[in-house]
Amino acid sequence: MSTPQANSPFTVSTNPSTPASIKSRKCKQRKDKGNIRRRHEKEWIDSKRKINRNLGKDYTSRNGTQRAAKKMGARCPSTCRMKWSTKISEEQRQHIFDSFWSLGDRTKQWEYLAQFALRQTKRRIYTDRESKRKYTIKYHLPSNTHEGLDILQPIEVCKKMFLGTFSVSEQLIYTSIDKKNKTTGISVADQRGKHGNQRRTITNEVIESVCNHIKSLKPVESHYTRKDSDKLYLDGSLTYRRLFELYNEWDGLNAYTCKAQTERQYHDIANDNFKLCFHIPKKDQCDQCHVYKNLENPSTQESEKYSRHIQNKTQTRQMKSKDKQEAQASNGKIVTASFDFQKILNAPHGEIGVLYYKRKLSVFNFTVYSLGEKEGTCFMWQESQGRRGANEVASCLLDFIKRNS
Structure with missing residues (x-):
């Protein structure tokens, strides 16, 4: 027209x-205001799976197999030669089982098992030929032998009693013993995924290249709440995917020998060093309505004031519609x-x-x-x-x- x-x-x-x-956008509440899509590792499916596994709870494996929760196994039978079942009660065994799986950390569980599974040099040879077995493992369970005192005394038990009480495999016992440092007696931390041979690593040079690229875009400060906010704003047509494309086309990238390999790396570096936001058109909100909605227990006077405000708003819209x-x-x-x-x-x-x-x-x-x-x-x-x-x-x-x- x-x-x-x-x-x-x-x-x-x-x-x-x-x-x-300009489209209607639904504002989602983020846990970290000011940083867009910071990763929350504890909420990842793999992280939750690992936590449930270490706590002995039921979980679903990566291939979709449902793993049941850990349950305390049976004690050794009454035909056991040493009669270990008569030296420790079921309540004590259940307490040991709950204490072990409540640790929730594989390294601490290794230390717990290595404390009561002691490896000794074998003393007897029962074969004429050379045997591959060089050690004997003595199994113990902590027991309160002093009535009225909180003193734990290890009691020797058989292997079946030990494995059933902790509900673990024999291989886990061998691993906990091997992880124990012979000098300090402390187990080595779990090094799975921490070998340092990752193909894509973030170095200081990579961080510097991403930061300089964002600075070259000349982000601007907040116009209205500059004193209360340290956010930086970029053009509303940009996204992190578009930023990564511009990063690969950036002429200044030739000055660096290493660069961010993936959009995820670029995104994480930007979130760790800047509070970036993109200009997105939003509808203006009424200050009075916003203040009233944030009141937990509004007084009678505040409620009446808000009611008059809503009534005036309704009348104003009716007048506008009439005009x-x-x-x-x-x-x-x-x-x-x-x-x-x-x-x-x-x-x-x-x-x-x-x-x-x-x-x-x-x-x-x-x-x-x-x-x-x-x-x-x-x-x-x-x-x-x-x-x-x-x-x-x-x-x-x-x-x-x-x-x-």
């Missing part, structure tokens, strides 16, 4: 329909209009990578929308021609009134 030209060289016509670039209907029925004799500023536009703007590194010029767009004719008029100017003050707004409204009078 055609629109009268205003005094600004940037005046353009708008369509009453909502632009495709709109009168304007539509008057055939141009009555003009009803609403106006507001769009968010600051940055120029130059485009999808070409080199434009993201240019110094941006702020462009203001003041839009007046005629509700009766369903026609919008945009008054645009850049920051060297004027600001966003009362004089500029009054000039735009005066021009609009003159052209529709």
Whole structure:
């Protein structure tokens, strides 16, 4: 629809329909405000699986197999030669079982088992040929032998009694003994996944390259809450995927021998060193409504004030709707209009990578929308021609009134 030209060289016509670039977005509550999609390793499926496994709880393996929770095994039979079943009660065994699996850490469990499974040099040879077995393992269970005192005394038991009480395999016993340091008596930490031979590592040079690339994009500070926020903002058309593409096309990347290999690496480095956000158009929220919604126990006076506020809002919308209907029925004799500023536009703007590194010029767009004719008029100017003050707004409204009078 055609629109009268205003005094600004940037005046353009708008369509009453909502632009495709501005869509309704549902704001999701993040656990780390200010950093977009920081990874939460404890909430990963593999991490939860590992935690449940170390705690002896039921879990589902990677191939989909359901693993049952650990249960204490049976004690040795009454036919046992040493009669170990009579030296420790079921309550004590259950307490030992619960204490062991409540540790929830494989290294601590190794230390626990190595404390009561002692390896000794074998003393007897029962075969004529050379035997591969060089050691004998003595198994013990902690038991409170002093009544009224919290003193634990190890009691020797057979292998079946020991494995059944802890509900572990024989291989885990051998591993815990091998992990125990002969000098300090402390078990070596679990080194699975910590071998240091990963193909993709993040070095200081990689971090420096990502940080310098983000700085080259010239992120801007918050315009309204600068004193209360340390966030940096980039163009709303950017995403982390697009940032990683620009990173690979960046001319300054030639100065580094190592670079971020994946988008995930780039994302993690950016989150650890910056609080980046992208300009996303949002609807303005009422300050009074926002304050009232955050009150846990509003007083009677605050509730009455909020009710009057909602009532005034409803009446205002009804008046606006009435004026709109009168304007539509008057055939141009009555003009009803609403106006507001769009968010600051940055120029130059485009999808070409080199434009993201240019110094941006702020462009203001003041839009007046005629509700009766369903026609919008945009008054645009850049920051060297004027600001966003009362004089500029009054000039735009005066021009609009003159052209529709």
